[in-house]
Amino acid sequence: MSLFRNDLNTQLDKIEISEIRQFDDATSSIPDILKLTLGEPDFNIPEHVQLAAKQAIDDNFSHYTNNAGIPELRQAAANFQNQKYGLHYQVDNVITTVGASEAIAAALATVLNSGDGVLVPAPIYSAYSPLIALNHGVEVRINTRSNGFVLTPTMVEAAIKDHPEIQFKAVVLNYPNNPTGVTYHKDELAALADVFKKYNLWVISDEIYSELTYGATHTSIASLIPEQTVLISGLSKSHAMTGWRLGFIFADQALVDQIKKIHQYWVTAATSIIQKAAVEALTNGADDGLEMAKQYIKRRDYVYHEMTNMGFEIARPDGAFYIFAKIPAQFNQDSMAFCRDLAQKSHLALIPGHAFGIEGEGYVRLSYAANMDKLREAMTRLQAYINNADNEQQLH
Numbered sequence: 067m068s069l070f071r072n073d074l075n076t077q078l079d080k081i082e083i084s085e086i087r088q089f090d091d092a093t094s095s096i097p098d099i100l101k102l103t104l105g106e107p108d109f110n111i112p113e114h115v116q117l118a119a120k121q122a123i124d125d126n127f128s129h130y131t132n133n134a135g136i137p138e139l140r141q142a143a144a145n146f147q148n149q150k151y152g153l154h155y156q157v158d159n160v161i162t163t164v165g166a167s168e169a170i171a172a173a174l175a176t177v178l179n180s181g182d183g184v185l186v187p188a189p190i191y192s193a194y195s196p197l198i199a200l201n202h203g204v205e206v207r208i209n210t211r212s213n214g215f216v217l218t219p220t221m222v223e224a225a226i227k228d229h230p231e232i233q234f235k236a237v238v239l240n241y242p243n244n245p246t247g248v249t250y251h252k253d254e255l256a257a258l259a260d261v262f263k264k265y266n267l268w269v270i271s272d273e274i275y276s277e278l279t280y281g282a283t284h285t286s287i288a289s290l291i292p293e294q295t296v297l298i299s300g301l302s303k304s305h306a307m308t309g310w311r312l313g314f315i316f317a318d319q320a321l322v323d324q325i326k327k328i329h330q331y332w333v334t335a336a337t338s339i340i341q342k343a344a345v346e347a348l349t350n351g352a353d354d355g356l357e358m359a360k361q362y363i364k365r366r367d368y369v370y371h372e373m374t375n376m377g378f379e380i381a382r383p384d385g386a387f388y389i390f391a392k393i394p395a396q397f398n399q400d401s402m403a404f405c406r407d408l409a410q411k412s413h414l415a416l417i418p419g420h421a422f423g424i425e426g427e428g429y430v431r432l433s434y435a436a437n438m439d440k441l442r443e444a445m446t447r448l449q450a451y452i453n454n455a456d457n458e459q460q461l462h
Contacts, residue, residue, distance in 0.1 A: 081196035085421035089405065093415040100444055101415040102433045105244060105387065107306040109361075112354045115305060118346035122339040131338050133330045134322075135162025139341045142348040143314050147299070149352075151276070151286045158319045161329055162336045162344075166274045166300040166313035171197050172332065173296045173315060174236075176325045177268045178203040182235035185225055185267070187217040189390075189419065189426035191244040204232055209425045215246045215381050215390070216254060219261040226265060236268040239287065242275040242385025245422045245431040247366075249275075249385040252285040259290040269295045274313075277304040277355030279385040280363050293318055296325075303386075304355030305347045310340045362387050365434040365441055372445040373432075376452050387435040390419070393428055397455065401427055412451040414444055 090103040144155035163169040180202035188207040198205045208225050210217050242249040262269055276284040288295040300313030369389050378391035393404050401418035409415045419429030
């Protein structure tokens with residue numbers, strides 16, 4: 067018999083298991099379900115990266131590493147950012163983390179004091195809000211729907227002025243964005259950088275999808291305000307290394323030295339073998355993600371065309387591997403009801419927009435990190451669902 071105690075961290079009452087995971091789990095038992103739910107590449111890890119991990123095992127590279135990661139990896143990560151995005155990082159600007167998730171958590175835990183305000187443009191991936199709450203921060207969400215899910219300086223100024231009682235400390239950016247696939251152009255970032263400087267905000271910039279940007283080269287806000295930016299990156303999306311859990315923090319050395327304290331006591335260090343593989347990924351495999359991106363563009367274009375023809379309105383999908391689509395007007399259900407009905411009747415699972423906050427209500431997220439055969443079948447099932455719903459409305 068288990069007796070549950072109610073004297074736990076009170077902040078736990080403010081968070082829940084991610085709706086993304088809840089919905090994915092709930093639909094898994096449906097026979098013949100086709101799931102386009104999770105943001106996980108369907109590609110295998112590049113073979114040369116796998117071989118580097120195997121070599122590390124053969125070499126018995128199995129002992130503790132430096133808390134921040136082995137120097138050759140941190141240098142490789144710095145070189146990657148510098149060469150790809152025109153940044154100026156050195157080895158002491160880098161911490162190797164257990165995935166980008168730990169990087170985000172450690173960054174927020176470092177900069178936030180109880181009551182500090184954090185601006186969060188929404189809809190956005192569901193991990194940030196719980197982490198802000200657990201660190202006793204005060205989240206202020208900015209609804210970006212009116213501007214095609216792109217944050218503007220005017221929105222930032224309005225949010226700050228609407229909450230004079232809050233001392234704002236930070237802003238979270240995630241681009242290319244999960245769930246919308248929207249990214250920021252250089253001129254948009256320059257305008258935002260000016261307002262972030264004005265209010266002296268730390269910018270927690272999650273750029274994990276930077277190698278999956280379509281149509282224009284990715285611009286990091288760290289190139290504009292490096293002294294205020296905590297840049298988050300990793301290898302889950304660019305090298306399909308989701309299960310290997312390898313991420314990075316890039317920041318001013320003085321801040322890195324503080325973040326390292328938290329990172330050290332949370333995880334000690336990232337897995338030694340994976341660090342060796344990551345060196346290979348960032349050097350000889352620096353452009354591996356670009357090969358995957360070519361396939362994602364074909365998938366995006368196909369899904370965008372098919373869903374637009376079905377009556378979905380779609381945000382500009384400039385990056386990542388998501389379509390964020392507004393549910394056609396003839397459907398009166400909320401996003402959760404729509405997705406449940408779609409899963410039950412057509413055996414197709416998408417993520418309800420509400421999983422990314424109330425700002426995502428009325429939308430669904432589709433992950434096109436799946437092969438074309440699955441995407442074609444998914445569009446067939448979605449079209450059949452739309453047709454059946456139209457027929458039912460005509461009968462009534």
